[in-house]
Amino acid sequence: MAALMVAGYHYLGTPTPHFWGEIELRDFAPFLHEISRYGWLGVEFFFIISGFVICMSCWGRTPAQFTVSRISRLFPAYWCAVLLVVVLVLAARMGHWPAATRIDPRTVLGNLTMVPGPLGLELVSKVSWTLWVEARFYLLMAVLLISGLSYRRMVAFCGAWLLGGVIALEVHSPLLNEFVLSRYTGLFVAGIVLHLMHRFGQNLLLWLLLSFAWCYELTVLEFRVADHVTTSSSEGRPSWVVCATVLTLCLGLLALAGVGPLAGLQWRWLVTAGGSLTPFTSSTKASEFPWPRA
Template sequence: MPFSTLTEPLRTPSTRPRPAGGPTRLAAVDGLRLLAAAAVAAYHYLGTPTPDFWGKGRDLPQAAPLTHAVSGYGWLGVEAFFLISGFVICMSCWGRTPAQFAVSRVARLFPLYWTVVLLIALVGAAAVLAGQHSGTPTDLRTSIGNLTMIPGPLGLQATDGVAWTLWVEARFYLLMGVLLLVGLTYRRAVAFGFLWLTLAAIGRELHSAVLDEFLLGRYAGLFVTGIALHLMHRFGPNLLLWLMAGFAWCYALTVLHDRVAEHAVPAGRGASPNWAVSAAVLTVFLLLLALAGPGPLRRVRGRALVHAGALTYPFYLVHQSLGIPVARGVLKALPGLGLLPAISLGLGFSLLLAAVLNHLVDRGLGRVLRRQLTAALDPAPAVPASH
């Protein structure tokens, strides 16, 4: 087969995107985002291997053995988030300049994050004043450092335990920003995906901490798979995109072993996660995203799903750092209530707080920040003062 025949699919998609054939907002993808957040919350509330997490006499493996075992795989929700992010961020980048993309990300992520960090600091300060031990450091230096969203590189503990994933996302945004500087087209997106995976593999082979820090060796396959699925959604599937997605997914499942090893359960606390089960669960999620993006579920409409997607980010931020203390407070105040009802109250509080933050912060402060930053990209020249 001539080389030109192999490269022929590149011409058509690069100039003739497939008609959307459905709503601009992919409601099914929004639903999958909430599903991923629910999986992470299930892990933190029900699947954690930490002994006496809810206090002595409230052992999760005994109180809810099946739920505990299933929720023990909930950490895969983080991997699902990165997979969805590859799809959604590639969609968000299209037709935007690097500055416009940066504004959209800052306005979307920081107002909610700042608000949650400040709430955690206030709750921690109140606990100290009440003579109680705060679960996270809330001193002024730590709180200020956490406002940057990169406490780890600054040598600080994250006051919001899930913040480490935001640092991973930020580096992915940086890589996409570089692609935007070059110019985002179908061909360049495909080349970017293959190049990223190749360089990430080289970084792992060299055991290079520097390359791994920039190229996200553990998660590159997830992001690239998401990018390939978005290209299928935008331009239609073809052999090259299936090869890109397949190569990226094989990479992702292979390096998933590292994350499985991190979640090994101490002896006597139950069974450790199994790589084959983890790979199967994550592959099911991939199939769901394929149906929701380039597949038939892209036509699904539903305001409830869109609203669920809007609640995902604030719920993700508050469910561990603020929801779990509420559940523990309920258990302390009402010891006869039972573990599962108290957990339900903690999750319910997290959802309610997420709805309030979405309404007041994301739709309020976030929109103001986006408008002001957009105006700052092209400021009007100053008018000289008249004399």
Template structure:
């Protein structure tokens, strides 16, 4: 999920795309807005968000689209960062990028559950060692364990995308191979939708394939220049994704009920506007912006996304009980700022140093050729 400074002009290094970094934080704040103002108990802030922040509450009902925005950006960024790498090098970059902050967030979440249980559930059962170990892998659902970090399901979707990219990297990245990969992926998504195969759906990510492919198409434009074929691919991917959007809307309504009842028209318009912003930020005039604060915002995005729900909501509940004098707006602002500050601390103390050290060690392990053992097999003597 990070905009890397690799670039345009057939592999020549290019400047960092600062606006793409800023877009990532916008997406994270949109998801946080959904969790803080729409998908919550009415009493979390004291008065209901409908009472003290109705316009913001109504807008936050579409905040879950920030997840779709992440996947769109990921298609662009992962194609950029993986170009020309081997599957092993790509795996090293993803492991060192994602796991340190994720493990840190899990430690904080487990500590919070142990010290400040928010419900009447059995704390020992919730943070049972089996549950914690399953969550450490980042794939608790696949291991039949409950999520400790509520947003971690999106990381599993990202990991599926990485697996598909690793298969592509095994053959090497070229313009025509990546184009063919995108076409085959969209075709597989259509077949999956028609056959309603759960196995194929899990494999090809049919609900989100259009987002990832659209991001890849934008990167190909950024790297090789615009042409009719790439615009056709982008248009087809976007038509595919907007046609699949009702499935997400339906699933969202089943999970959240009337609190997340959204219009397909509005959701499609918002998502299309985000695609337009990505185009402006990569192949348009916004690509020239170099504001450092946008890059800082991008650095905060991942750790903020990890902690804003599982730590932010309990903090809001405690503030409502012990700092009622702040008022709902004050508690909302304090919770959001606190999660951003915690994200900055995780980035500086954990993500950067540990991620860098982990990457260095993994790179060394990847490059090391194990010595062949000496052949100690006894040879028969000549007669």
């Protein structure tokens, strides 16, 4: 569902996607365009799911095992995606077709590391910016694994992470934000807390932690909403109320799957579909800092 939301945003929700030619999609298919322009929230949904799934997959593993599992899960598919884009761009050049992406050997090599942004390079696959966010989340989890995972340590970690996000926003520290991911802290923490409920059962402390994480996230969601203001579109600024509602429904769906009546759902096609997806898709790249620039 998250992947379809993001794909819908790129194909139907942006003001005039270049592949539709001169057609104004909001005039041709106004209903599809209206609902799809909020599809970038699928990225946020991915991050909530990551909090749940990564906490589940790293439990009982050593830092080395967790690192190997993440590298083997992400890098082969990511390398294929990057190299396919390179092949497509080269084919476009040979055919004298316009190519939106400009590549050179240095850019390709930097992109294969999955961290081209910090290296001062452009993304070959523009939608893979989320992987750098995910990688920093994995790093935090790996550090936690060094001391060993337990219920108490994970609860303390979630509380400390939320506090770190608040402090990063308060002091406007780019360095601190690189580590605490202020814009997405509440999403990851919400996913982790839902997994703790799934593994250890529900209690008042976990519900309070989930509530605080969600209040935090819906507050900083304003920064992501501001990233998706389309000056060339008559709709202009997305509605924060709609965004908050959609994102809350996404959290509710995961809660139903993790600790609710959908927890026992084991349809084979759902398992296959979920196992074949990685969070490569994304929407417009967020700015580097979690606060508005002057």
